Amino acid sequence: MKKESTTPSRGYCPDCKKSFDYHKHGDTCPFCGKKIPETIDQEIRTPLVQSLHREANRIGDKRDGAMSFLVLGAIFLIVGIIFVSLSYKPISATNTTKAIRFDSLEFVISLLGIVIGGASFLYGLVRAILFTRKIRVLHHDIAYINSKMRLDPGPTPLLVSEVYSNLSLRLKNYLLIKKVERENKSAAKGKEGKE
Numbered sequence: 001m002k003k004e005s006t007t008p009s010r011g012y013c014p015d016c017k018k019s020f021d022y023h024k025h026g027d028t029c030p031f032c033g034k035k036i037p038e039t040i041d042q043e044i045r046t047p048l049v050q051s052l053h054r055e056a057n058r059i060g061d062k063r064d065g066a067m068s069f070l071v072l073g074a075i076f077l078i079v080g081i082i083f084v085s086l087s088y089k090p091i092s093a094t095n096t097t098k099a100i101r102f103d104s105l106e107f108v109i110s111l112l113g114i115v116i117g118g119a120s121f122l123y124g125l126v127r128a129i130l131f132t133r134k135i136r137v138l139h140h141d142i143a144y145i146n147s148k149m150r151l152d153p154g155p156t157p158l159l160v161s162e163v164y165s166n167l168s169l170r171l172k173n174y175l176l177i178k179k180v181e182r183e184n185k186s187a188a189k190g191k192e193g194k195e
């Protein structure tokens with residue numbers, strides 16, 4: 001199963017179901033030493049795909065956790081920002097000019113909200129992106145293994161490139177439909193003219 005460096009290099013071991021780099025390790029699993037077959041049958045595919053589905057579900061739970069951090073962080077941030085505006089107060093009893101009062105309780109709360117909220121939001125965001133990426137890779141690999149009956153799915157296309165190719169395909173189809181419609185119209189007009 002050794003290939004040139006332009007071909008996908010990541011694949012799965014049918015035995016321990018771990019993924020590894022074919023280029024670095026050849027066609028032998030670095031974890032259990034099993035030789036990787038070129039193509040697979042149902043007996044290898046079913047348990048492997050099941051295990052990948054379980055892994056995707058497990059990471060899905062982790063992503064849900066990350067989303068909670070993200071949402072809680074956003075709420076804390078909003079509270080923090082509200083309290084910044086509340087800490088705008090007259091400088092003193094005699095001077096009504098408003099300024100942020102760093103010694104006020106409101107300012108302390110806003111600081112806490114922004115620091116805790118910001119940290120929680122960023123932590124959740126990074127982990128949510130990371131886990132989403134992992135789930136996409138797993139789903140891509142499952143689809144590849146199911147359709148090709150092979151163990152070397154290679155790299156998963158990035159979400160942006162997938163969205164781009166999807167949109168450009170839609171645009172292409174749209175333009176094609178419009179072109180056919182125009183041609184049909186002009187053909188119908190031509191007929192009318194003859195009659």
Ligand SMILES: [Zn+2]
Nearest residue numbers: 013016029032
């Ligand atoms: Zn293995």
